[in-house]
Amino acid sequence: MTWTKLSDDFPDDCWTLSDAAFRMHVEGLTWSNRKLLDCRIPRDDLRRFAKHPDAVNELLDGGWWIAEGDTLRIRHHADYQRLREQVIAQQEANKTNGRKGGRPRKARPDSKPERSAPETESVSESQSGSETQRDRTGRVQDGALMGAEERCSGRATERPATVDQLDPDQYANRWGPSDVPWDEPGGVS
Structure with a gap:
């Protein structure tokens, strides 16, 4: 497989x-590289x-x-493209x-894949010894749910598991209308 190289300012050049x-130019570069033509396209290939x-x-x-008899030679961005000899040399080196x-060989359908030991082991328990361990759902292992304040302080409080179990008075907004400076300078409006 070959690659066509376009610089990041290519669209700026082509404005x-x-x-x-624009499309013809990109198609020409791609065709030339795919066929290893060194930016020289026979006119018959256009179709x-x-x-x-x-x-x-x-x-x-x-x-x-540039028109050169029955061949069209691409000038713009030709310097970015690898020559036929370079591509063939790279393909030979890869072989x-x-x-x-x-490179690892692809497994054949008739062979069984080898099982290898994992390179790293997963650690499922915390190494910190903290009393409030979360299980990645936000729940502490004993069933409590930690909020931002509790996570920062290291304290976990028992909270209801579902919305139906909430006590509206207990979990009401801590800031009343008089506590928030909405209309004061520097406040949020």
């Missing part, structure tokens, strides 16, 4: 192109990948591409490394 020419082959004229007029065990 003067029409949408069709195989181009959605808007008429946009080639805009690219030629703008100097983005050699693979034969040496450089």
Whole structure:
């Protein structure tokens, strides 16, 4: 597999192109890299990948591409693309490394996967020895629910498990209307 490299300012460079020419340029770069053509596209190949082959004229007029007989050479962003020789050399190195065990082999359908011991063990109990341990649901292990104040102070209080068990007077807002400076300067309005 090959890759087409576009810099992060590529769209900024292309802002003067029409949408069709922008697409044609990206399609041309991608086709050239996929076929290892070193940014030289035979004109006959255009019909195989181009959605808007008429946009080639805009690219030629703008100097983005150059016509060289039956071939179109991409100029803009050509320096970012790897050459055919570089891609082939990398593919050969990958094959050699693979034969040496450089990558794990895929399991064959007829073979059983090997079971290995986990690299890390999960610790399910706290190492801190704290009396108020939560079980990741917000509930302390003894059934109490810790609020923000209790978590900060380390105190847990027994609270109802469901909304139906709430006592409205006990859990009413601690701040009454007179305690909140809504209309004062610096207050929330």
